[in-house]
Amino acid sequence: MNISGRNPVLEALKSNRTIDCLYIKAGDKEGSIKKILSIAKEQKILIKEVDKTKLDELAEGTQHQGVVALVTDYKYYELEEVLDEIREKDEKPFFIILDEIEDPHNLGAIIRSAEGAGAHGVIIPKRRSASVNATVEKTAAGAASYMKVIKVTNLVSTVEKLKKEGIWIYALDMDGESYDTVDLKGSVALVVGNEGKGISRLLKDNCDFTLKIPMKGNVGSLNASVAASILLYEVVRQRRNS
Incomplete structure (x- = not known):
């Protein structure tokens, strides 16, 4: 590559x-x-x-x-090794889960924002998702060399595993609570859906909370990478002020 x-x-x-x-x-x-x-x-x-x-x-x-x-090709991480590292550092887990993000530019931009926000990992499915390639590396502007990207077989089972670790799962969807009214200071994983279809129903049903970004204009939603950045830095803001 x-x-x-x-x-x-x-x-x-x-x-x-x-x-x-x-x-x-x-x-x-x-x-x-x-x-x-x-x-x-x-x-x-x-x-x-x-x-x-x-x-x-x-x-x-x-x-x-x-x-x-x-x-050499990008080395993906295993979820368990990232969790072990978090335990050793005694930190609050902070993940972002991407449900079939297909545009490599979006994936690169989210990796860049996640790295800047101090997230521990970006979780993507092995199928029907953009992978880390040259376009992702370029869009991430170097962040892909530091951010741990984790490829998993099944996002629903991964969410269940994260729950057992005491991590709260927050889905980003238009029918949720306003993102700035929810406590995100603890152990969190944010779920962002596909550019067109959003989060799959089964995955959404397995999340603990649903959050929305209020839209005041005529356009009903934001680009996936922009929405992800807003949520990532809301976690940063709340943790800093806690």
Whole structure:
């Protein structure tokens, strides 16, 4: 898999992702490229100077800003290992569960927001969902190198497991309570549904609460990644003020 763009590549280097080769535009060694090259040399990564045409080919339509890194495929995490780490740190679990988010740009944006909000993990289903690819890596602007993305076979059974860990499950849907009136300071998992269909009925029925973002205009809903960001940072706000 390739990661393109200066910030995503820089964060991949800083997080010790396994990088097989670094491609940079010939003659471009200024600004952040200079820092990227310095770290790559320290890590003894193979560096190749190529022309823009080659970079365009490697970037596969994403904006590369003169640099592309060839990396091993994204390593997904197991839910239990993330829960173990949370227990060791004695922290309140904080997850976001994505029910069939199909747009890689939405997935990348949610990963970026989740990482910024300090969430412990992003949980996605193995089927009918966008996976972490080059577009997700680029949209996440480096956050995918730090955020633990967990792929699970069944979201409903995963929700049941999280409940047994004392985690409250909050579904985002238009028929719920206003999100800013509900206590989100404890152990929480937020559920965001598909861009068109929303949250599946069975999954929604297994959530503890349903929250909504009040809409004052003529449009009835927000983009999935925007809605997810609002909920993520409401958790941050409440925890900070508790």
